[in-house]
Amino acid sequence: GTVLFIAGYLSTRLANGKLNDKLTLAEVLAVMLVSLLIIVGLQRDMGTGAAIVAIFLIELVMSGMSWRKLAIVLGVIVLLFVVMTLAAPHRMSRIFTFTKSGSNADSDYHINQALIGLGSGGLTGRGLGQSVQAFGWLPEAVNDSIFAIVGETLGFVGTVGLIATFAFLIMRMFSKTNYLNNMYLRLVVAGVVGWLASHVLANVMAMTHLIPLTGITLPLVSSGGTSAIFVMISLGVVFEISCYTAHRRIDIAEVNESQGGDSENPVRRRRQRWSHSTDRRRSRTTTSAG
Numbered sequence: 001g002t003v004l005f006i007a008g009y010l011s012t013r014l015a016n017g018k019l020n021d022k023l024t025l026a027e028v029l030a031v032m033l034v035s036l037l038i039i040v041g042l043q044r045d046m047g048t049g050a051a052i053v054a055i056f057l058i059e060l061v062m063s064g065m066s067w068r069k070l071a072i073v074l075g076v077i078v079l080l081f082v083v084m085t086l087a088a089p090h091r092m093s094r095i096f097t098f099t100k101s102g103s104n105a106d107s108d109y110h111i112n113q114a115l116i117g118l119g120s121g122g123l124t125g126r127g128l129g130q131s132v133q134a135f136g137w138l139p140e141a142v143n144d145s146i147f148a149i150v151g152e153t154l155g156f157v158g159t160v161g162l163i164a165t166f167a168f169l170i171m172r173m174f175s176k177t178n179y180l181n182n183m184y185l186r187l188v189v190a191g192v193v194g195w196l197a198s199h200v201l202a203n204v205m206a207m208t209h210l211i212p213l214t215g216i217t218l219p220l221v222s223s224g225g226t227s228a229i230f231v232m233i234s235l236g237v238v239f240e241i242s243c244y245t246a247h248r249r250i251d252i253a254e255v256n257e258s259q260g261g262d263s264e265n266p267v268r269r270r271r272q273r274w275s276h277s278t279d280r281r282r283s284r285t286t287t288s289a290g
Contacts, residue, residue, distance in 0.1 A: 003191030125155030
């Protein structure tokens with residue numbers, strides 16, 4: 001829903017020639033502020049908040065918003081995250097734990113067990129079904145920490161292969177945007193790519209102790225019904241959109257020119273076609289009655 005909303009709004013503003021207006025910037029910042037206050041402030045879910053920010057940023061860049069306004073958006077985002085982190089003791093605790101690398105304190109238990117799992121896998125791993133960490137040692141072994149279990153059972157080769165597979169999928173999906181002659185569809189695909197890439201990066205970097213633990217799952221790998229359903233729906237939308245790609249690369253200027261004066265949002269086009277067909281039927285009815 002977030003991806004579709006942002007794509008629809010930005011494509012409409014672009015089609016009306018108002019993408020770089022001050023009102024657009026103000027509305028984008030307002031929507032982002034409310035979203036982060038609800039998700040990060042009230043629900044205390046920093047990981048999902050970061051994923052929404054990734055969706056916003058990639059769609060803003062793809063829409064062609066000026067770099068000066070993008071810098072303003074980025075600055076506001078950084079300021080919000082700093083304030084929300086300082087205002088939440090549990091987030092400060094996570095950062096403090098992250099900076100105490102190598103400690104054996106109870107607060108480091110999760111990441112220490114994840115690193116043990118990754119390290120014990122060696123080059124090729126213990127083998128499928130031979131994990132030790134998954135049976136009571138590593139918290140959330142089949143959810144947030146599944147990457148560590150992959151490293152333990154399949155080793156360095158398995159983790160590199162998994163990351164390479166994600167990279168291929170993400171790059172392949174993003175490449176489709178170059179063949180779409182519709183800004184709304186381009187932004188939808190870019191938003192899904194940003195959402196998927198942010199989840200993969202956050203999970204892998206947290207399990208390798210490059211960032212504090214986020215609680216974000218690994219798409220298509222972690223256990224979880226709701227998460228899997230949303231991933232499948234998102235990928236299905238992208239695969240359906242890929243059916244409408246052209247046979248050549250389409251420059252962004254050509255896309256903007258094709259937008260015309262009105263939004264090329266597919267929903268609006270369908271409404272316009274329905275309206276035109278209704279008018280034609282009424283015209284034929286009036287003519288035949290006369």
